[in-house]
Amino acid sequence: MPGRSAGTAAWDARLSVPGSPVCAPDWLALREGADASARSPELVERLRAHLTAGARPGAPAVIRDLGCGTGSMGRWLAGRLPGPQRWILHDRDPGLLARAVAGLPGAAADGSPVTARTCEGDLTSLRAADLAGTSLVTASAVLDLLTAEEVDGLAAACVRAGCAALLTLTVIGCVEIAPADPLDVAFAAAFDSHQRRNTGGRRLLGPDAGAAAVDAFARRGVAVHSRPSPWSLGAERAELAQEWLRGWIGAACAQQPDLERHAGGYLRRRLDASSAGELRVVVGHVDVLALPGGAS
Ligand SMILES: C[S@@+](CC[C@H](N)C(=O)[O-])C[C@H]1O[C@@H](n2cnc3c(N)ncnc32)[C@H](O)[C@@H]1O
Numbered sequence: 001m002p003g004r005s006a007g008t009a010a011w012d013a014r015l016s017v018p019g020s021p022v023c024a025p026d027w028l029a030l031r032e033g034a035d036a037s038a039r040s041p042e043l044v045e046r047l048r049a050h051l052t053a054g055a056r057p058g059a060p061a062v063i064r065d066l067g068c069g070t071g072s073m074g075r076w077l078a079g080r081l082p083g084p085q086r087w088i089l090h091d092r093d094p095g096l097l098a099r100a101v102a103g104l105p106g107a108a109a110d111g112s113p114v115t116a117r118t119c120e121g122d123l124t125s126l127r128a129a130d131l132a133g134t135s136l137v138t139a140s141a142v143l144d145l146l147t148a149e150e151v152d153g154l155a156a157a158c159v160r161a162g163c164a165a166l167l168t169l170t171v172i173g174c175v176e177i178a179p180a181d182p183l184d185v186a187f188a189a190a191f192d193s194h195q196r197r198n199t200g201g202r203r204l205l206g207p208d209a210g211a212a213a214v215d216a217f218a219r220r221g222v223a224v225h226s227r228p229s230p231w232s233l234g235a236e237r238a239e240l241a242q243e244w245l246r247g248w249i250g251a252a253c254a255q256q257p258d259l260e261r262h263a264g265g266y267l268r269r270r271l272d273a274s275s276a277g278e279l280r281v282v283v284g285h286v287d288v289l290a291l292p293g294g295a296s
Contacts (some may be wrong), residue, residue: 073180143210
């Protein structure tokens, strides 16, 4: 791509393989509290009702967490759902899987047992036959790393297998930073382009992934609900805000190298405001719930 530097290629490579910055355990740990606060409780209520209505006495709900990382979703969701649960934790990174399976809670909302096993592999290769018997497919902060074909394939597999899907924390390309800075718009646009980048022959959806998922389920006649799930990062989450800023600015520069000359000063101003307790960042996300069987 014209204008893209060797640094850009290196950044792309780091974002495309297991162990990339967005999947690093330290980063996932830093964001876990903000993720838990952001996910939509309303969609979980709908999901609870759906799973309860379809539950067979004594049989566990089979829940697959795709791109589970260190297991943040299971730690958040298992204790919010009633009844026995059997979690299958999917990721391509064995190190993350080991952490995830060790950290899953042992009990559901009503004290029923929760068990877990891991499944190492590429989530984009999952088909309806692989999901047979699954009650729920879930994923958190994963959808925006996929292509249009992969999101469509995942929706198709869920619909054919008749399982619900709860897909949380997909970025939507909407960032608000206060106090405002004249460079905010340029960095935001470059970051969004980076999220939609073509890497290794794959055109990532980035901030278009949530809408693509809604469309993919709705086209197949499935009831689909979406709710905003923004991060709200103020003085109480300054460490996360600062780390997010570094990654956000770095990705923007990787996409648009002419921003590099502004990046140091821009980051300094933002970090100074954060250290002074004056920075507030809202990072837009969307949660999507698809329920089979005509449920609304
Ligand atoms: C941003 S992290 C989110 C992790 C976790 N869901 C969370 O919310 O903390 C994305 C995760 O998806 C996994 N991942 C990305 N693409 C994948 C693929 N094609 N197949 C399997 N795992 C994938 C990464 O290894 C990583 O653990």
